[in-house]
Amino acid sequence: MTLAPTLPERLNRARADLRMGLPVILSGEGAAILAAAVETLDADRLGDMRSLGAPVLAITARRAETLKARAYDGDLARILVPGDAGLGWLRAVADPKDDLSMPMKGPFATLREGSAALCRAAIALAKTSQLLPAVLTVAISDGQAFAQRHGLTFLPLAEAEPELFRTGPLHPVVSARVPMVASQAGRVHIFRPEDGSIEHYAIEIGQPDRNAPVLARLHSACFTGDVLGSLKCDCGPQLRAALAQMGHEGAGVLLYLNQEGRGIGLANKMRAYALQDQGFDTVEANHRLGFEDDERDFRIGSGILREMGFARVRLMTNNPAKVAMMQAQGLDVTERVPLKVGETAQNRAYLATKAAKSGHLL
Numbered sequence: 001m002t003l004a005p006t007l008p009e010r011l012n013r014a015r016a017d018l019r020m021g022l023p024v025i026l027s028g029e030g031a032a033i034l035a036a037a038v039e040t041l042d043a044d045r046l047g048d049m050r051s052l053g054a055p056v057l058a059i060t061a062r063r064a065e066t067l068k069a070r071a072y073d074g075d076l077a078r079i080l081v082p083g084d085a086g087l088g089w090l091r092a093v094a095d096p097k098d099d100l101s102m103p104m105k106g107p108f109a110t111l112r113e114g115s116a117a118l119c120r121a122a123i124a125l126a127k128t129s130q131l132l133p134a135v136l137t138v139a140i141s142d143g144q145a146f147a148q149r150h151g152l153t154f155l156p157l158a159e160a161e162p163e164l165f166r167t168g169p170l171h172p173v174v175s176a177r178v179p180m181v182a183s184q185a186g187r188v189h190i191f192r193p194e195d196g197s198i199e200h201y202a203i204e205i206g207q208p209d210r211n212a213p214v215l216a217r218l219h220s221a222c223f224t225g226d227v228l229g230s231l232k233c234d235c236g237p238q239l240r241a242a243l244a245q246m247g248h249e250g251a252g253v254l255l256y257l258n259q260e261g262r263g264i265g266l267a268n269k270m271r272a273y274a275l276q277d278q279g280f281d282t283v284e285a286n287h288r289l290g291f292e293d294d295e296r297d298f299r300i301g302s303g304i305l306r307e308m309g310f311a312r313v314r315l316m317t318n319n320p321a322k323v324a325m326m327q328a329q330g331l332d333v334t335e336r337v338p339l340k341v342g343e344t345a346q347n348r349a350y351l352a353t354k355a356a357k358s359g360h361l362l
């Protein structure tokens, strides 16, 4: 029988659980934890978790740095939750929105003993659920029996770990002709990951020759820039300029990847924008939220291009990291085609930060 969910399917089930406010169980290295995302946890479940033992709050080292909490585990910190700390306290640790007006008062007691592996996996799950990377955990015994008793998702660490940041293979679902301003010969293809996670799109212009390098753009979704015409970034003009150039040359492929906010999701991007209004730049804002500068999985783009039969690309980008990632995934980037459009008074500082801190070429 193959009816039981595979590990990638169980991971996505766990992500849905966390988004609903349900805890999941992670087990490995002779231990097990119940883990719930702080962002979606409610008071009843917090009470239930407290009744099982002393809770530990896992946050990333990025967030810990702002809070001046010692991160003994390298990339994360495990904070001992005070006995009287309620949801308000947990959320203030997780969410930097009031850091300046109501700074969290430490000192925070953080764990240095024991393995952080289960907490690390829980943080990875929260990140890939596009929730704030702050997870309340409590140790339990016999995780599998506990999961069965309460109908919770159970994940064995050894199997889950290599899959945590990996999107499953993508397959084409459907494609149809969409004449566009940039080209009458447009076709939109929908790709769906095997693990049922979010779909991504390819916009094919003309009939690119699969035996020659194709003019290609990997565009990460930007609701504010692409749809609203936000002046805070250059995404909308880049999207239209890339399609226009493909239309002009008569052939090309633009991948529209649903990796909003460099992978942190629109809600977190709006949190980052609110921090930017407090004076932090785009990179600092991500860090204060507990994320890295860029949380995108660039394997998705190379996977779609390969599935469409493209092996060589002329990549439209100002981001050398994208070129390097595509090459690391076995695609031959024969040329980097610069895409410099849409600079405004409002996004000048943003573009300068990307050049200074993220290696973008001006």
Ligand SMILES: Nc1nc2c(ncn2[C@@H]2O[C@H](COP(=O)(O)OP(=O)(O)OP(=O)(O)O)[C@@H](O)[C@H]2O)c(=O)[nH]1
Pocket (backbone or CB within 6 Å): 218, 219, 220, 221, 222, 223, 233, 235, 238, 259, 260, 261, 262, 263, 264, 269, 272, 273, 282, 286, 316, 317, 318, 319, 322, 354, 360
């Ligand atoms: N987290 C975060 N994401 C942002 C911000 N501004 C734009 N984005 C997202 O950044 C992504 C676009 O990535 P960019 O870094 O502009 O460009 P790139 O794709 O890496 O490089 P290019 O190929 O040169 O455009 C989109 O997903 C946007 O939603 C911001 O201030 N914070």
Ligand SMILES: [Zn+2]
Pocket (backbone or CB within 6 Å): 222, 224, 225, 226, 233, 234, 235, 236
């Ligand atoms: Zn944008």
